[in-house]
Amino acid sequence: MIESMGGRVDQPLGSGAAALDSTRARPSSGFSVDAARRERPRVLVVDDDLGVLHSLCGILEGAGFEVVPFSAAAEACTCLLREAFDLVVSDLYLDSDLLGYDVAAAARGREPAIPVILLTGRPSFGGAQEAVRSQVSEIVVKPVEPLSLIAACRHAIATARNERRQRRLEAQNRVLASVLPRAIEAKDPTTSGHAERVVCYTDTLAARCHVSESDRAKLRLASLLHDVGKIGIPESILTKRGSLTAEERGVIEEHPEMGRQILEPLEDSEEVRTWVYQHHERWDGQGYPNRLKGDEVALPGRILILAEVYDALAEVRSYKPAWENHRIVEFFRAQAGSHFEPDLAHMVADGLERQGSRFFAAAPGMLF
Numbered sequence: 001m002i003e004s005m006g007g008r009v010d011q012p013l014g015s016g017a018a019a020l021d022s023t024r025a026r027p028s029s030g031f032s033v034d035a036a037r038r039e040r041p042r043v044l045v046v047d048d049d050l051g052v053l054h055s056l057c058g059i060l061e062g063a064g065f066e067v068v069p070f071s072a073a074a075e076a077c078t079c080l081l082r083e084a085f086d087l088v089v090s091d092l093y094l095d096s097d098l099l100g101y102d103v104a105a106a107a108r109g110r111e112p113a114i115p116v117i118l119l120t121g122r123p124s125f126g127g128a129q130e131a132v133r134s135q136v137s138e139i140v141v142k143p144v145e146p147l148s149l150i151a152a153c154r155h156a157i158a159t160a161r162n163e164r165r166q167r168r169l170e171a172q173n174r175v176l177a178s179v180l181p182r183a184i185e186a187k188d189p190t191t192s193g194h195a196e197r198v199v200c201y202t203d204t205l206a207a208r209c210h211v212s213e214s215d216r217a218k219l220r221l222a223s224l225l226h227d228v229g230k231i232g233i234p235e236s237i238l239t240k241r242g243s244l245t246a247e248e249r250g251v252i253e254e255h256p257e258m259g260r261q262i263l264e265p266l267e268d269s270e271e272v273r274t275w276v277y278q279h280h281e282r283w284d285g286q287g288y289p290n291r292l293k294g295d296e297v298a299l300p301g302r303i304l305i306l307a308e309v310y311d312a313l314a315e316v317r318s319y320k321p322a323w324e325n326h327r328i329v330e331f332f333r334a335q336a337g338s339h340f341e342p343d344l345a346h347m348v349a350d351g352l353e354r355q356g357s358r359f360f361a362a363a364p365g366m367l368f
Helices: 014-021 033-037 050-062 073-082 100-108 125-133 146-187 194-208 213-225 228-232 246-252 255-262 270-277 299-314 325-335 342-360
Strands: 042-046 066-070 087-091 116-120 138-141
Touching: 042 050, 042 073, 050 066, 050 087, 050 146, 066 073, 073 087, 073 100, 087 100, 087 146, 100 116, 116 146, 138 146, 146 194, 146 213, 146 228, 194 213, 194 299, 194 342, 213 270, 213 299, 228 255, 255 270, 270 299, 299 325, 299 342, 325 342
Parallel strands: 042 066, 042 087, 087 116, 116 138
Antiparallel strands: none
């Protein structure tokens, strides 16, 4: 007979006895992301029916999960306050004053929130509504089909990890978007607003070229950070009036590589780093730093190349006045097939000829 000690089932259960015995509560100083990195996801299982609890533990342990079982909801909620878990699996109707929704609330109160799967033998419309309000990942109907439960657990854990990763990336991008462009402009005040304008231009072109939303988001970040390498270029060169010497030009041409190195620590942002690194390449292979040619630069990168040049032409720089629209149109027509992808250059030239700068009107809510 299995005995409950303080709500925690500490006796071996089923074929996973050794594994279950190793999952006793360990003190923790708050939630740790280490749980999300374990090879064996850690699952807290709650059911007041010890026979069902025994069965659930056997199913999940057999599928490679580390299981921590409880027969009492209150004890499970207390454990959730001090230990790290990847998932909670709980019966909805427990033999206590607490329901599975209360366990779900405790899991949702963690930072980051722990996903929850509820089990019920009495599914109802009201229960489904409450599950939505409680942000439950899934409701599994009893009797539990083992493969369905395992699939639901894996899906809930994967979804939660992806959401956490996305939130980290978004937070990281917001920091980059607020800090680095201003650091660049502090070195060269004549380029104030350049990065934000290039974001607008690239996103407009990307939308017209049917670039995916995922790549558009990455392109917006690359556009914002494309000149980050200029942090390493002396102000005397960045703000010099008139033409640069060959030596000064060589120094300037180092900034894509510097940008790539600065952005190296970014996780999951290979495309962003690549497009920043390539933003001075040319369609004819005469650009820098690697003399890439044609579609060796991906479409989003080719869009950034053109947008960056457009802003340089349309705005006042230390070495030149702003060009008039008709002159920019002529430039893009002349450079189609040499500096720029032909179709892209002609699209922009035609758009500027018809609409002027309104061709690049920003879509509302476009930025991060």
